[in-house]
Amino acid sequence: MTIAVSTTPGRPAASDWVRRLPEYLTIWVPLLLSATHLIAFTLWTIWISFTPSTLVPVSGWVGLRNYSAVAASRNWQIALDNLLLFGSAFVLLSLATGLILAILLDQRIRGENLLRSIFLYPLAVSFVVTGTVWSWLLNPGLGIQKLVRDLGWTTFRFDWLIDRDMAIWTIVIAAIWQSSGFAMALFLAGLRSVDADLIKAAQIDGAGPIRMYRRVILPTLWPITITVIVIQLQFAISTFDLVRALTNGGPGIATQLPALVVYDLMFQRSLLGRGAAAAVLMLLILLAVLLPYAAWRYVQRRRAIHA
Amino acid sequence: MPITTTRRQLLAGSAAALALPAFARAQGAIKPRLTAISQWSAGSDGAAITALGKKFEEKGGVWQHSPVPGFTTEMMNKLRAQIMAGDPPACSQLKGPEIAAWSKIAPTVDLDAVVAAAGYEKVIAPDLAKLHKPGGKWIALPLQIYSTNMLFLSKRAMDKAKADKIPVTWAEFNDLAEKMKAGGVPYPIANGGTRPDDGQKFEAALAGISPTAYRAALMNLDKKALEGPEIKAAFVQVRKIADWMDPNVGAQHFSTNLKRFVDGDMGMMIMGGWAQGVLRNAGFKFEDFIIAPGPSDNGKPVFLLNADAFIFWQRKEPDLQAGQTLMAQLVMDPAIQTMYSQITGSIPVRTDVDLSGEGWSDGQRRTAAALKDAIASNQAVLSLAHNMAQENGMTAAMIDVITEYVKNKTIKPEQAAVRLAEAVESSR
Numbered sequence: 001m002t003i004a005v006s007t008t009p010g011r012p013a014a015s016d017w018v019r020r021l022p023e024y025l026t027i028w029v030p031l032l033l034s035a036t037h038l039i040a041f042t043l044w045t046i047w048i049s050f051t052p053s054t055l056v057p058v059s060g061w062v063g064l065r066n067y068s069a070v071a072a073s074r075n076w077q078i079a080l081d082n083l084l085l086f087g088s089a090f091v092l093l094s095l096a097t098g099l100i101l102a103i104l105l106d107q108r109i110r111g112e113n114l115l116r117s118i119f120l121y122p123l124a125v126s127f128v129v130t131g132t133v134w135s136w137l138l139n140p141g142l143g144i145q146k147l148v149r150d151l152g153w154t155t156f157r158f159d160w161l162i163d164r165d166m167a168i169w170t171i172v173i174a175a176i177w178q179s180s181g182f183a184m185a186l187f188l189a190g191l192r193s194v195d196a197d198l199i200k201a202a203q204i205d206g207a208g209p210i211r212m213y214r215r216v217i218l219p220t221l222w223p224i225t226i227t228v229i230v231i232q233l234q235f236a237i238s239t240f241d242l243v244r245a246l247t248n249g250g251p252g253i254a255t256q257l258p259a260l261v262v263y264d265l266m267f268q269r270s271l272l273g274r275g276a277a278a279a280v281l282m283l284l285i286l287l288a289v290l291l292p293y294a295a296w297r298y299v300q301r302r303r304a305i306h307a
Numbered sequence: 308m309p310i311t312t313t314r315r316q317l318l319a320g321s322a323a324a325l326a327l328p329a330f331a332r333a334q335g336a337i338k339p340r341l342t343a344i345s346q347w348s349a350g351s352d353g354a355a356i357t358a359l360g361k362k363f364e365e366k367g368g369v370w371q372h373s374p375v376p377g378f379t380t381e382m383m384n385k386l387r388a389q390i391m392a393g394d395p396p397a398c399s400q401l402k403g404p405e406i407a408a409w410s411k412i413a414p415t416v417d418l419d420a421v422v423a424a425a426g427y428e429k430v431i432a433p434d435l436a437k438l439h440k441p442g443g444k445w446i447a448l449p450l451q452i453y454s455t456n457m458l459f460l461s462k463r464a465m466d467k468a469k470a471d472k473i474p475v476t477w478a479e480f481n482d483l484a485e486k487m488k489a490g491g492v493p494y495p496i497a498n499g500g501t502r503p504d505d506g507q508k509f510e511a512a513l514a515g516i517s518p519t520a521y522r523a524a525l526m527n528l529d530k531k532a533l534e535g536p537e538i539k540a541a542f543v544q545v546r547k548i549a550d551w552m553d554p555n556v557g558a559q560h561f562s563t564n565l566k567r568f569v570d571g572d573m574g575m576m577i578m579g580g581w582a583q584g585v586l587r588n589a590g591f592k593f594e595d596f597i598i599a600p601g602p603s604d605n606g607k608p609v610f611l612l613n614a615d616a617f618i619f620w621q622r623k624e625p626d627l628q629a630g631q632t633l634m635a636q637l638v639m640d641p642a643i644q645t646m647y648s649q650i651t652g653s654i655p656v657r658t659d660v661d662l663s664g665e666g667w668s669d670g671q672r673r674t675a676a677a678l679k680d681a682i683a684s685n686q687a688v689l690s691l692a693h694n695m696a697q698e699n700g701m702t703a704a705m706i707d708v709i710t711e712y713v714k715n716k717t718i719k720p721e722q723a724a725v726r727l728a729e730a731v732e733s734s735r
Contacts, residue, residue, distance in 0.1 A: 054408075054700070055387065055408060055409060055412055056390070056391060069733070074707065135557070139559075141555035159554075161557050162556075162557045164714055247557075247558060248501075248558050250500065250558045250710070251714035252710045252713065253707055253711050254711075264703065267384060268380050268699060268703055269699050269700040269703045269704075270383070270408075270699050271700050
């Protein structure tokens with residue numbers, strides 16, 4: 001919050017304060033409300049996670065019992081394994097797809113606006129819709145497999161949706177379809193903001209297009225890359241509606257993810273205490289991503305000031 | 308001074324005049340009113356509860372039903388919010404052991420007098436009665452019953468297998484499945500891939516193998532029974548069933564494949580009695596399929612009970628209290644239960660309702676007869692997959708094991724039995 005600091009030395013006049021009242025109201029009231037909301041409910045969830053609450057919140061203290069129960073459950077272990085796989089595969093692949101799309105679009109081609117809208121469009125679709133549509137496309141008896149087989153290739157197999165080892169990849173596919181357009185948009189903006197003089201200089205030095213991207217353009221994109229990684233990672237950690245619509249954690253419990261476990265514990269099993277514990281664990285995973293990012297931003301800013 | 312007195316008298320008089328009608332109502336002319344929540348909003352469920360509301364209004368009541376569409380758990384979330392706000396509905400849908408669990412978080416109505424007056428306890432299954440009087444007093448009333456282990460046979464698949472005998476035991480069931488497979492039915496078992504669907508396969512298997520073991524292991528959570536040979540045998544049977552299912556159904560609902568079932572591409576379906584209503588609604592005829600009780604190795608029908616019920620929450624308002632009494636009387640009334648079940652395709656909770664008349668299907672008659680027999684031979688047990696045997700948390704922990712076993716063929720039956728026992732231990 002870098003609110004304009006009064007430039008006149010000493011105390012600002014009372015009339016100044018009155019004049020800026022609307023400004024204070026629009027900034028501080030919503031900020032306080034949302035911060036209280038966020039912090040209060042986070043604290044409340046943390047408190048619940050240490051109580052024996054089941055159907056309704058109750059007071060009491062059970063120490064870390066809810067945490068150990070969640071950590072020992074098969075559902076949670078599977079969810080963590082899946083998160084690791086899904087998170088890394090999704091982030092890397094959507095980054096790569098987004099970057100390639102951005103570079104291709106950057107070639108001053110015709111119909112760029114149209115293509116850009118098409119690639120960005122999935123982002124406007126709700127995850128539930130994405131999940132449902134892909135659940136049909138990937139269903140071996142209805143979707144792609146059936147189409148290819150009907151075209152004549154009768155031994156074609158693409159049944160990841162019902163294969164418990166591969167099912168997590170169907171979520172990766174759908175998530176990439178949904179959000180690589182977002183990565184593309186950010187990268188494209190980055191590519192466009194590369195200093196034209198830099199490119200010209202490289203051209204004069206005789207750099208070919210591949211060399212130019214590798215040595216000149218892409219290195220300037222890395223702050224954007226980190227931003228994209230962090231945004232996609234926090235999306236991956238909190239993924240819920242997509243997997244619920246696509247596989248609902250199945251086949252069996254093969255595609256469980258932490259958010260599904262939280263919902264399941266709280267609202268299907270009516271174990272509020274354990275659900276809250278799982279939610280707090282999710283928060284810790286998120287912090288493990290966000291805190292280093294915040295630290296990095298801080299260091300960057302310090303450096304910029306000193307430079 | 309005299310003026311003030313007059314004014315005071317006037318005020319007192321008008322206050323009395325205003326209070327009079329309320330007082331008169333309290334003296335007996337109260338108009339019964341009922342606030343109710345349930346998940347029944349559409350289809351035959353919605354039609355049935357609307358019809359019940361009409362009957363309530365015919366008796367002079369005010370019917371205020373707010374349906375919460377979606378899963379039962381969503382209705383529960385609304386109920387939880389209302390209870391925590393100190394404003395529970397006069398009556399809400401709730402079933403199985405959840406009745407006992409929820410009755411601990413808010414006061415409920417003692418229905419003993421009205422139940423005794425109707426002589427209700429004598430005409431319903433004992434295990435079912437127990438669920439609705441958790442502390443020894445009636446606080447909830449069952450409304451309708453479904454069996455979760457009915458066996459549906461596709462006529463066309465039977466023709467392909469050149470079979471006409473309805474299998475009674477699991478051995479006969481397995482024979483028929485093999486015959487169907489040999490006769491050109493690609494998938495002898497029709498199924499969906501949801502969690503309750505997988506759970507139903509297991510509970511039907513275990514109850515058919517031994518109702519005694521079912522009661523001990525799944526209803527009473529007896530440690531010895533959970534490690535007993537029947538559990539392993541049930542998992543072996545479930546694997547056979549899973550091998551005959553179409554793996555492509557993924558997580559689909561069972562109703563998605565009903566056409567293939569009727570066409571004879573799928574042969575048999577183990578499903579709740581509600582599938583009859585779904586089949587009929589989808590436009591299929593009674594000639595297309597046969598309904599029979601699920602396989603039972605001792606030859607006598609085993610009935611896996613699933614019963615919808617209403618629980619009554621304490622309210623101070625006299626009109627709501629009158630409404631609760633009226634509602635309780637209606638729910639227990641054989642004529643109302645007949646009307647309700649004929650709309651939804653279930654069977655009445657009362658075992659003394661005559662189903663020979665018009666408006667009932669053969670499937671419903673067979674289900675009702677199976678329930679009577681099963682109660683007589685003590686083989687009416689509570690469904691696990693449909694949250695009748697255990698509270699939600701325990702049920703979900705057990706279904707986790709079952710659904711994973713159905714989908715993962717590398718898990719051995721012995722392993723699954725061990726995991727089931729472990730899941731129970733960790734959820735106690």
